[in-house]
Amino acid sequence: MDRHRDPTEKRRLNKYSKERGAVLNMKIKEIRLEELNPEKFITEKVAEIRSIVGDGLAVNALSGGVDSSAVTLLGHRALGDRFKTYFIDSGLMREGEPEHTVSLFNDIGVTVELVHAEDTFFGALSGRTDPEEKREAITQAFYRDVFGRLVRETDATHLLHGTNYTDVEETVAGIKRQHNILEQIGIDPQKAYGYKVIEPLIQLRKSAVRKIAISLGLPEEICNRPPFPGPALAARVIGEVTPKRVKIVRMATQIVEDQLSSTGAFQYLAILHEDRVTGVREGKRDYGLQIEVRCWESTDAKIGSPTRLSYDLLDPLAERLTTEVPGVVSVTYNITKKPPSTIEAI
Amino acid sequence: MDRHRDPTEKRRLNKYSKERGAVLNMKIKEIRLEELNPEKFITEKVAEIRSIVGDGLAVNALSGGVDSSAVTLLGHRALGDRFKTYFIDSGLMREGEPEHTVSLFNDIGVTVELVHAEDTFFGALSGRTDPEEKREAITQAFYRDVFGRLVRETDATHLLHGTNYTDVEETVAGIKRQHNILEQIGIDPQKAYGYKVIEPLIQLRKSAVRKIAISLGLPEEICNRPPFPGPALAARVIGEVTPKRVKIVRMATQIVEDQLSSTGAFQYLAILHEDRVTGVREGKRDYGLQIEVRCWESTDAKIGSPTRLSYDLLDPLAERLTTEVPGVVSVTYNITKKPPSTIEAI
Numbered sequence: 001m002d003r004h005r006d007p008t009e010k011r012r013l014n015k016y017s018k019e020r021g022a023v024l025n026m027k028i029k030e031i032r033l034e035e036l037n038p039e040k041f042i043t044e045k046v047a048e049i050r051s052i053v054g055d056g057l058a059v060n061a062l063s064g065g066v067d068s069s070a071v072t073l074l075g076h077r078a079l080g081d082r083f084k085t086y087f088i089d090s091g092l093m094r095e096g097e098p099e100h101t102v103s104l105f106n107d108i109g110v111t112v113e114l115v116h117a118e119d120t121f122f123g124a125l126s127g128r129t130d131p132e133e134k135r136e137a138i139t140q141a142f143y144r145d146v147f148g149r150l151v152r153e154t155d156a157t158h159l160l161h162g163t164n165y166t167d168v169e170e171t172v173a174g175i176k177r178q179h180n181i182l183e184q185i186g187i188d189p190q191k192a193y194g195y196k197v198i199e200p201l202i203q204l205r206k207s208a209v210r211k212i213a214i215s216l217g218l219p220e221e222i223c224n225r226p227p228f229p230g231p232a233l234a235a236r237v238i239g240e241v242t243p244k245r246v247k248i249v250r251m252a253t254q255i256v257e258d259q260l261s262s263t264g265a266f267q268y269l270a271i272l273h274e275d276r277v278t279g280v281r282e283g284k285r286d287y288g289l290q291i292e293v294r295c296w297e298s299t300d301a302k303i304g305s306p307t308r309l310s311y312d313l314l315d316p317l318a319e320r321l322t323t324e325v326p327g328v329v330s331v332t333y334n335i336t337k338k339p340p341s342t343i344e345a346i
Numbered sequence: 347m348d349r350h351r352d353p354t355e356k357r358r359l360n361k362y363s364k365e366r367g368a369v370l371n372m373k374i375k376e377i378r379l380e381e382l383n384p385e386k387f388i389t390e391k392v393a394e395i396r397s398i399v400g401d402g403l404a405v406n407a408l409s410g411g412v413d414s415s416a417v418t419l420l421g422h423r424a425l426g427d428r429f430k431t432y433f434i435d436s437g438l439m440r441e442g443e444p445e446h447t448v449s450l451f452n453d454i455g456v457t458v459e460l461v462h463a464e465d466t467f468f469g470a471l472s473g474r475t476d477p478e479e480k481r482e483a484i485t486q487a488f489y490r491d492v493f494g495r496l497v498r499e500t501d502a503t504h505l506l507h508g509t510n511y512t513d514v515e516e517t518v519a520g521i522k523r524q525h526n527i528l529e530q531i532g533i534d535p536q537k538a539y540g541y542k543v544i545e546p547l548i549q550l551r552k553s554a555v556r557k558i559a560i561s562l563g564l565p566e567e568i569c570n571r572p573p574f575p576g577p578a579l580a581a582r583v584i585g586e587v588t589p590k591r592v593k594i595v596r597m598a599t600q601i602v603e604d605q606l607s608s609t610g611a612f613q614y615l616a617i618l619h620e621d622r623v624t625g626v627r628e629g630k631r632d633y634g635l636q637i638e639v640r641c642w643e644s645t646d647a648k649i650g651s652p653t654r655l656s657y658d659l660l661d662p663l664a665e666r667l668t669t670e671v672p673g674v675v676s677v678t679y680n681i682t683k684k685p686p687s688t689i690e691a692i
Contacts, residue, residue, distance in 0.1 A: 238622075280687075281686050330687050333679050335663070336678075341626075
């Protein structure tokens, strides 16, 4: 499955899987890519959603990623007008992403309502530097504050969510708490937030979700979009997440995506560090910012290797980041595999 | 001069030099590599040292770098028994470096006394995180505390020091305060510490110092040793410099030097970051340490480019750092030129 796997990696993966198997006690059974029948899966999930929601009303949050995009189409196919899709602008999205995603779905006949919630998210993140606290703040802002209100306003009974198998696995294993994980860590959303959660993709890894997305007729741009984390750019800011720091990582992200989209890599990203390093600008010391670039070869985010980017790609990347993003004096490239690294830094 | 200079770099260097020229108002005139006559230079400096020290006694600190090694031989040639060389073990040196350097000089007939001063340096650095404060603490520990005492004990009148032209230039320009710069920033060592300072190499850049070292008959290992910063491993620890954190960066340094010495690069180093990043170990989250590797192509440290290391070199480097250095879950490689980066991080 992984075209970049070498013998060392295989040994590492075997060891890793065994250890994780011991730790996990998951009730959810994975449907692997090779055993997935997309048409059958879609038919079953559509029926399942209809049966669960009954006469109720369901909502979902579209981020533009392949997971939430697939859920959006499954929901519409199952419930038609009794399904409502929102794009939550958390202030943590990439440049132009909210407008672009809404317009892309309008083009395929799906109405998406843009909800401005920047203040809610930045308020929840203010003063927090611990990664788990930041993730928890985003979870609460999303499920309790923003969706709690939307559900009350619309009388929705259910939230459809694009949780996938890797999200659950990593959360249960204690690697990272994914922001869309609730029941697996003992939160009853009905009790806590006033609605039930349906997770039609929970048995699939990313590559299987892509296959479903293609079957659903989603545009190429969505099906092959590199993964983007649930906590969005907050996952790429080490230290406090402020509007100013998100603006910096947003600029860096745009440059990295511009420069690396042609590589066909699984995922590529920019991380804003909190550490400052000494630099020189106009002959003077500039105690400045550092951006770390990561670019991954992977099929399912479970394991990954840094893409062997040529220096003819890396040089202009560093040049653009240090000249176009204010305050950046240093750029590094990740050379660590996952494990022991993770895909994102936070 | 610079075998890796391309047209973009030339333009950048020109701009950079012009700006620095405006900022600097240096009384010291550089002797450039192409105009240096090593034999003539050595004869003149030996005479000059004799004339300045007169009937007095001089001392110097040997670090094992090419600058202080050249000064050690110049001092011995000029003053014979009236010159005493110390190796100050600041606790910030690389693995085995104090013992190895002392023995290397013993082999060429120069007695070097090893002075243990670890507690003085770690005491001075305790609680400091600002790079300039760290540099200042090392300067004071070195010149005032350790050398002040040694000079009083030996009745020495002069300290010979290996300050070079780049050190002065960067300090005066306000890029970094080099720990061996005193007079250029308005400190009178006679008044402050009770001895005068002689800087025989102050007109030379690194490549010229190398030529002098060869003429003086210093071993190949010393002449071609990659530069190592004055503040030693403290220049490679972002945040507080503690014995524990120096131990980590020392282990990482040894691995980086092992793996990259065959590249023939100008300089290669490991930096311990203060930022922590998420990693996975044995299937569990390991919120761990990050090591940044830098490897430079340069002739004089004034400008530099990251060496285009192959991934066949980078992969085992990351593998060793994450398996052999406790707590390290992430390794990055610097891809920024100097400027806007500097060679070291602090």
